[in-house]
Amino acid sequence: DVKVTQSSRYLVKRTGEKVFLECVQDMDHENMFWYRQDPGLGLRLIYFSYDVKMKEKGDIPEGYSVSREKKERFSLILESASTNQTSMYLCASSLRLGNEQFFGPGTRLTVL
Amino acid sequence: TQLLEQSPQFLSIQEGENLTVYCNSSSVFSSLQWYRQEPGEGPVLLVTVVTGGEVKKLKRLTFQFGDARKDSSLHITAAQPGDTGLYLCAGPTSGTYKYIFGTGTRLKVLA
Numbered sequence: 001d002v003k004v005t006q007s008s009r010y011l012v013k014r015t016g017e018k019v020f021l022e023c024v025q026d027m028d029h030e031n032m033f034w035y036r037q038d039p040g041l042g043l044r045l046i047y048f049s050y051d052v053k054m055k056e057k058g059d060i061p062e063g064y065s066v067s068r069e070k071k072e073r074f075s076l077i078l079e080s081a082s083t084n085q086t087s088m089y090l091c092a093s094s095l096r097l098g099n100e101q102f103f104g105p106g107t108r109l110t111v112l
Numbered sequence: 113t114q115l116l117e118q119s120p121q122f123l124s125i126q127e128g129e130n131l132t133v134y135c136n137s138s139s140v141f142s143s144l145q146w147y148r149q150e151p152g153e154g155p156v157l158l159v160t161v162v163t164g165g166e167v168k169k170l171k172r173l174t175f176q177f178g179d180a181r182k183d184s185s186l187h188i189t190a191a192q193p194g195d196t197g198l199y200l201c202a203g204p205t206s207g208t209y210k211y212i213f214g215t216g217t218r219l220k221v222l223a
Contacts, residue, residue: 004154043155043200043213090154098204098211100145103154 003027004104006091012110019078021107023091031094032074033101034058034066036087043090049074050097081111114139114205116214124220128190133217135184135201144184144203146175155200181206191221 007022025032033048035058045058049068063085067075074093078085088108092101119134135144143162147155159168161177161184168175172195174187184201201214
């Protein structure tokens with residue numbers, strides 16, 4: 001069975017903290033994605049990676065960075081968390097770009 | 113800008129009723145996926161439709177891809193409370209790898 005796991009289901013951080021969100025997939029997928037989901041705004045792509053060490057900006061990359069050192073792991077980094085980054089963060093993977101995506105359970109991040 | 117518009121945005125129905133959710137675009141899609149997302153969880157893939165005019169059934173759920181591959185519908189027969197969730201259509205626009213999500217339909221089925 002396809003599996004994408006995220007390191008935390010819930011996270012509470014303070015403004016200015018550095019935050020790491022980890023995602024691991026066990027399907028040997030080439031592509032991995034980070035989205036945020038907010039009420040009324042739908043799913044918005046932050047960054048994606050199509051290969052190890054390769055990354056591309058999505059629609060809303062400001063305030064975020066990513067790291068992909070191994071094929072199965074894709075990390076989202078908030079260098080200095082702000083309250084407007086309070087959101088549900090979803091990681092996904094796909095075999096090929098444009099193919100269906102498989103999602104993790106999400107991390108609900110609250111920045112105080 | 114390529115968009116996938118879903119309607120209705122919200123739907124609240126009684127158990128046993130039938131419903132249809134629509135996903136429309138002005139762009140052609142090489143395939144379309146439907147996902148269901150339960151509160152506090154990530155979206156789960158339900159189906160992929162690829163061919164214009166294609167119909168796929170998943171128990172009480174029937175998915176249809178428009179002939180021109182610009183729209184899709186999801187019909188649920190005899191809805192149950194377990195069908196409650198956010199339904200998202202998504203797909204890659206034809207000729208690109210850019211994958212976009214629809215605006216979503218939030219369904220609540222009351223017992």
